[in-house]
Amino acid sequence: MRVLGVDPGLTRCGLGVVDGGLGRSVSCVAVDVVRTPVDAALPRRLLQVSEAVDAWLDTHTPEVVAIERVFSQHNVRTVMGTAQVSGVVAVCAARRNLPVAFHTPSEVKAAVTGSGRADKAQVTTMVTRLLRLAKAPSPADAADALALAICHLWREPMRARLAEAEAKAAELARTHRARLAEAAARRRDDRTGTGLTS
Amino acid sequence: MRVLGVDPGLTRCGLGVVDGGLGRSVSCVAVDVVRTPVDAALPRRLLQVSEAVDAWLDTHTPEVVAIERVFSQHNVRTVMGTAQVSGVVAVCAARRNLPVAFHTPSEVKAAVTGSGRADKAQVTTMVTRLLRLAKAPSPADAADALALAICHLWREPMRARLAEAEAKAAELARTHRARLAEAAARRRDDRTGTGLTS
Known part of the structure; x- marks a missing residue:
């Protein structure tokens, strides 16, 4: 699967295209x-x-676009533009x-470095290593875009499986509730029946 | 001049087109x-x-688009969508x-009601009256979009005049600074000249 990762910004907007291969192998197409x-x-x-x-x-015809989810805790002016x-x-x-996925900065950091609180340098180092790049992508926005794409490639199968499991659980809950309602209705009918004969 | 006013929102996005005539006359084209x-x-x-x-x-081929300026003081989730x-x-x-102008909610309220702290009902009442509408535009987002367009029509000439005056003042200041720098350079040359002959 080919993913376009986007680190949104007005002054600098990072774009990175990554191909996902077997297992966790990833390769950089463009940044x-x-x-x-x-x-x-x-x-x-x-x-x-x-x-x-x-x-x-x-x-680059990616199959999915992964965008960093913006939070408004930070600088108000910057955040609106972002x-x-x-x-x-x-x-x-x-x-x-094309499907669009939003990932939070901590999801991205956790995916590529193992820690949701990694700094920019750690993210860049890991992205460079994971994609076997000759030199570190620069500026940080470029590395972040690649990290987003990698994060999406690695999280997506798990997310899809989780969504499937949740859908199945919801279906089971619905069936269970329907049976309960049926049973309650039957009890009501029985009681009404009793009332009529008494 | 024809203005498209936009009250941005995901669940409801207000759109209103207003024509500006002579003086402060305005008429509703679409909402x-x-x-x-x-x-x-x-x-x-x-x-x-x-x-x-x-x-x-x-x-509607408007000549300008006026959009409500979003602030992030309010509900964080809603604000990001907006x-x-x-x-x-x-x-x-x-x-x-097309040129785009952003106006704050209080600028819009002040323009149509005279008070930057007017409530939604007051804005709707004034918009209905100013545009001589048979009935009040509803929901509030529709009235807000029309108010934005009216605000732009009324503020724009003043804003343009102010921008022109500021540009002229800046030009004068630049000329003045250039003359000062010239005079300083001349004084420096004179002094150097004196140094050489002494």
């Missing part, structure tokens, strides 16, 4: 950072990111009927 | 609310809003080279 000028108008900047993502989807970029990227994917 | 299903995936919902906005831009919608809408406009 780059889209930059938009800080002094440009916001709609223009968002359009530039949108066009870059469209070009990447055309060139959220807007993530929305714009999600629409690029949706327009092509 | 509606785009709804997307709460249980649909986020990228799908964003795409639906994007497609609706594209259709409105095709049909920010994403506003980004997606901004890209729809940018793709057509």
Whole structure:
């Protein structure tokens, strides 16, 4: 499976395409950072990111897009721009009927380093090693995009299995509730029946 | 001038097109609310809003798009979705080279009611009256979209004049600083000259 990982941002938006092979083997297809000028108008900047993502989807034809989930605990101004970029990227994917997955930064860090609290340097080191890259991807946004794609490749099978198990459990619960309701209705009928004959 | 006002939202996104006439006269061209299903995936919902906005831009050909500026003080979950919608809408406009303006909720309230702290009912009442509508636009998101368009029509000339004045002032300041620097350089040259002849 081929995944486009996106570390959303206005000033720097990381894009990384990773192929997943047998087991946990992964290989880097492409990685780059889209930059938009800080002094440009916001709609223009968002359009530039949108066009870059469209070009990447055309060139690399990933089967799924994994985007970092944005939290608003951080810097308010930055977060709004980041959220807007993530929305714009999600629409690029949706327009092509590609599935989109959102992963939190700690899910990504945990997937590639084993710790949800790893720092940027550790993530970059692990991404470089896992993808057997000749040199570390730079800036950090590029490494983060690759980490997101790897995280998706490794978590997705587990997530899919979990979703399947949850669906099965929900189905069982529904059946059980239906049987209980049936039994209760039968008891009510029996009682009504008693009432009529008494 | 024709303005498309957008009150961004995932569950309900208000769209309102208003024509500005002489002075402060305004007339309603179209108003509606785009709804997307709460249980649909986020990228799908964003795409639906994007497609609706594209259709409105095709049909009503506004010259500018005014979007409510999102703040992250409120409900964190809602705000992220709202920010994403506003980004997606901004890209729809940018793709057509339409200018985009962002106005804060209090700017909009102040423009149409005279008070930045007006409630939803007051905004709806004033919008209905200003646009001489037979009945109040509903839900509130529809009225808010019209209020945004009116706010833009009324504020824009003042904003443009202010921007022009600021640009002129900056130009004057630049000229003044250049003259000061020139004079300082001349003084330096004079002194160097004196040094050489002494």
